[in-house]
Amino acid sequence: MGLRINDTAPDFTAETTHGTINFYEWIGDGWAVLFSHPKNFTPVCTTELGTMAGMESEFKKRNVKIIGISVDPVESHEKWGQDIQTATGHSVKYPLIGDKDLSVAKLYDMLPAEVGDSSDGRTPADNATVRSVFVIGPDKKIKLVLTYPMTTGRNFDEILRAIDSMQLTARxxxxxxxxxxxxxxxxxxxxxxxxxxxxxxxxxxxxxxxxxxxxxxxx
Missing domain, CATH: 3.30.1020.10 (Antioxidant, Horf6; Chain A, domain2)
Structure with missing residues (x-):
């Protein structure tokens, strides 16, 4: 059964570009956006990560933290960050989860359990379903889920618009x-x-x- 709106977002501990984090502790008492990527050094995802980096201040205004995840190890993320800045002009300062064992992708039902436990040898097409955006509220409930095909870049202005609506209608x-x-x-x-x-x-x-x-x- 997949994750649905108002389900409790699964907690996890993972290695990131900011060190080891516990997801719930990292969220704290605010909102969070978790957005996923099938593979490092892919063209559409490169533009998305840079776009989010350029919009981070807009999310902060709304008490929303940003965290990315890609099905690759953290050390690969560091190298990818240089390409992202070259392509978009923005440096990624928010954390990026390394999911080399696929555990978070499977926890959030973006990959089936039987796919194995290593990112080694997997292509972007193998991980094509790891293209989701989860908006998580202060109560750790999932407020919104969007999943995109690999060839369609995500519209993060729409994510902000939806957050504005959800925060307003919560009050x-x-x-x-x-x-x-x-x-x-x-x-x-x-x-x-x-x-x-x-x-x-x-x-x-x-x-x-x-x-x-x-x-x-x-x-």
Whole structure:
């Protein structure tokens, strides 16, 4: 059974470019993005790691830590980092997990248990399913999962947009409509009565009996 939204994110201890970490301890009381890669020195992943490095400050503003994982040893990550900076102009300062025994990839159900326990001799195609993004909340629950094909670079602006929505809706009884961006109108959830909606949000617009919109709460 694969991991689903609201499942508890599996904890682990692993070697990274920042030394040995325990995942839960590293997350602390904030949010985290774990994003995975099938192999070092692959073109699409090189652009992704550099893009995330350039956006790290945006994640920090939201109390979100970034951690990558690639199915290769840590010493290979260090060499890859030089290529990432050459290609993108950004230096990777967030930790990158070395998953040479495939344990984290299997723990997060990105590879089946029977694939073995070594990254040696495995090609990017062998690890093609290790292309996921997990957003994990302060409660260590999985809030979002996205999995991409190897030929499609990930849109990290969308990850930020989704985090903005999830953090907002965790504080207020609202939801966000399609293509919502921070600052735009939100949806009042059905659990809030009309009377309570007026008390909470002031005025609102009833589009349909079950679809009520209001200004984004400010706090």
């Amino acid at each position: 207020h009884q609202v939801a966000t409509p399609a293509n919502w961006k921070s600052g735009e109108d939100v949806i009042i959830t059905p659990a809030v009565s009309n009377e309570d909606a007026t008390k909470r949000f002031g005025s609102y617009d009833t589009v349909l009996p079950y679809l009520r919109k209001t200004k984004q709460p400010s706090a």
